Amino acid sequence: MEFDKNEQGLYEFIELLFFAYRDFTAGPDDELKAFGFGRAHHRVLHFVARNPGLMVAELLDILRVSKQSLNRVLKQLIAEEFVYQEQGEGDRRRRHLFLTAKGQKLADRLGEIQMQQIASSLSDFGPEAYQNICNGLLSLIADDDQAEVLARFGDARRRDVETDDE
Amino acid sequence: MEFDKNEQGLYEFIELLFFAYRDFTAGPDDELKAFGFGRAHHRVLHFVARNPGLMVAELLDILRVSKQSLNRVLKQLIAEEFVYQEQGEGDRRRRHLFLTAKGQKLADRLGEIQMQQIASSLSDFGPEAYQNICNGLLSLIADDDQAEVLARFGDARRRDVETDDE
DNA sequence: AAACAATGTCAACATTGTTGACGTATTTTT
DNA sequence: AAAAATACGTCAACAATGTTGACATTGTTT
Structure with missing residues (x-):
């Protein structure tokens, strides 16, 4: 298959991105159902796993959602002990986010699913x-x-x- | 920036896909608001524009959503005359989907926004x-x-x- | 005639997004 | 010290888009 940069080809590019994203998110979505979580929870788990100590404001900037929308899932993750907060040392208004052992385990599991998918897709x-x-x-x-x-x-x-x- | 295929690198790949998809859909989303439409409407417009005469069943297979979910947006697009249906000639149960002139115009506009974004992103x-x-x-x-x-x-x-x- | 297929529709509900308003610490500015 | 700004949390209402289940209509196949 030749991919050209003409109009036809750029439309195909748009579709490739759509299908890739569609299939790439399907695996974790399934896994999360067992916990009563969704894709929004996954995003929080992922970025907290990758950036331990992340502040709420930073997470908001990454995800580009309203604080109310984030808070809904964050509250669940904290209540069910997948995430915990630590008060900032310098500025005590800040809440730094971390994964508990349970949260780390789930984040690892979800990462593993996606890693396998990428690794096998891109191995060639x-x-x-x-x-x-x-x-x-x-x-x-x-x-x-x-x-x-x-x-x-x-x-x-x-x-x-x-x-x-x- | 060097992108490696180790665990760290694959996590970065996941994030790249997330951010690319996030920023790539932002433009059309804004444009659609003026029409009272959302991303779901965009998908229908896109795939009908690219596959004139597409059947409902095919569209369902592409989008991977329930027929009820598709029907909600499709009904609006038909009522507001962005899309029309033609009964199948061989099998008259089938509904083939096409864009009206108005629908084509909107689809072109959305395509243009994304094309410019891709073209300028990938020009290098x-x-x-x-x-x-x-x-x-x-x-x-x-x-x-x-x-x-x-x-x-x-x-x-x-x-x-x-x-x-x- | 009976079964199947393609589509449409009604209803109820879940997830995830929005805006607006308000509350509470805590820090910074004046 | 008082006032303003910052970081975060929360309540409520609502919108978009997804789900499942049940059922109707029409047309085709057996």
Whole structure:
């Protein structure tokens, strides 16, 4: 299949993104049903897992939903002890979010499902092709947000290095 | 930025897909508000525009929603004359879907918004990189569905060629 | 005639999004 | 110290979009 950058080809690109997203979210959605959770809960679990100590305001900026919408799922996750909060040390208005052991376990499980799917999907691609795919997705992100996303990636990597050193 | 295929890198891939989808759907969503429509209406407009004469059952298979959920938005689109139906000639139970002039105009407008976004996002990529990106998205689609998607692409291309010949 | 298929429709409900208003700590500014 | 701003939580109402179950209509197949 040749993908061209004419009008026809760009319409196909739109559909590829739709179908990829549709199929990519299907696995975790199923798993979450058993817990009475949905995709909104998954997002919180994912970003808290990847950014321990994340503040509510930061999460709001990532998800781009109203605080009331976030609070509804966050409240459930805290009540059922998948997530806990710690008061900020410098500024005690802030609530830093962390996963409990139970939350970490679920986040890991959901990650595993998606990882397997990506890994098997992308196994045929060499490193250069993989870079192309990632850079392609990155460039689809609004210009203003790209730096933000990369900054969080950088932080997560630094945090991992520090953790490895401990 | 180097994207690796380790666990860290695959988590980043998940996020890239999330952010790309989030920002990519934002533009049309805004435009649709003026018509009192949402993303669900957009999907119908898109797939009917790309596959004139599409049957309801096919649309259900593409969107993977219940017929009741589809019918709610389809009914509105028909009532407000963005979409019309034609009874099947061979099998008169079937309803083939088409866009009216008004529907086509809106579909074109939404397409234009997304096309500009893709075109400017992907303009830096050469043909090989673009093939990688498309093939990457394609491989994320469930195996069972890939053939189906490609078949529809093929049909649309053939239909375009026929149309050009007329 | 009976069964099946394609579509439409009614009703009830769940999830996840929205806006608006208000409350409570806590920190910053004046 | 008082006032303003910030970070977060909460209540309520509502909208969009998804679900399931039941049933009707029409047309086709057996």
